Amino acid sequence: MVDGDRDIGRSGIMERLSRLLQQLPGVGPKTASRLMLAILSAPAEYGRALSKTVADLVDKVHPCEICGMLSERKRCTICTDPRRDSSLICVVERVPDLLAIEASHEYRGLYHVLHGVLNPLEGAGPEQLRIDTLVERLGAGVREVILATSSSVEGEATALYLKKRIAPLGITVSRLAAGIPVGGELEYTDSSTIGRALAGRKEI
């Protein structure tokens, strides 16, 4: 807690914004006041544009109905890009993992975002993930599913489960090659490592 907090406490609006900002990752009371003061000292247009854009973000950006990537349209730009290889689907835990793989420029197939991972200790089972929508996608034309869930216990459990669900459909299931550290999260892995892991993926 910083001393300034007590002064912020006197203003209802400022305190409210500070609390809201602090719900964001990496934002503590100090950063929250800095951000708030920066908004206040910028031209009023900036603050209005910021709040309007945040509102638009919440109202207009939704998971793509096919892959789960965030998009302003019903179907995202990746799913609707005819140049992408639709016989390949790479399954990731979360949107940041997808972005990390995209940033490596090594992958030209499609994606499927699970929005989570099987987590026995949190009681998160298959029905909480977008697994049924994945299986529905695996009709004609899909040749290989690459499981890019993390190498944590939860990520591996998810991969095992998916393998069991997908293998009977006669589709190749592969897993990213070593290089992603055990327990590692794709989000924090550099592009060249991701590229190598994709190239060296192994069928499981």
Add this chain to the structure above:
Amino acid sequence: MLARRDLGESDRLVVLLGKQMGKFSARAPGARRSRRRFGGRLELFSRIEVMAVLKGRTGLAHLDDAVLLDAHQGIRGDLIATAQAAYLTELVSCLLREADRSPEVFDLLADALQRLDRERLGVWSLRRFEIELLKLIGFAPAFDVCQECGVRSSERWSLQAGMGGLLCEACAPRSGSVSAAAVNVLRRIQADEPCERVDDATMAEVRGLLAAMVDGLVDRPLKARDFLYRLACEQDRSWAR
């Protein structure tokens, strides 16, 4: 390692079970963000050796370093084994209070994880683990005689209010929800005398009874137990008994 969750942007909170230390929580600074800091050494079910520094103000220890002794790769390669390991780990984590020192509980869990690394546990072993754990934390259930009158046999039994044991038909005439067959199996498990064949219904009754006993001691529902059961039902019925 019993549990872990993210703590802020870059740290992790880990719950560990030490043979001498008992159960304790610690902050692992940088474990989320930096690959070099702890690598894959802070993983569920892993056996590790840690250097922890006690921080005075918050009372939360900080992990300094961790050495991986056994990652239990065999468990991680099998979904049911993973779910079983998660269940046993959660059971210990929930029933043991912070800083309860119990080398026996440590050995019980370590042995079970060791076995799980090679093979899935049968229902018999799971139930035996539950009874052993209850005993080690001081809640040894009594299945041998009626806790009121001491009689040994009865057509129906009921779980005692405090759930430490059973009451016979005569002492608790109204309730009587437990079958004699289930009580017989409980006695055999407790004595570690395997029975030849037990039907699924009786085994399910035994599972429910022990679950009720555990639930009487914990303050939140066990998530991994539910997970294991649902998964087992979906994948392979014989594991759901």
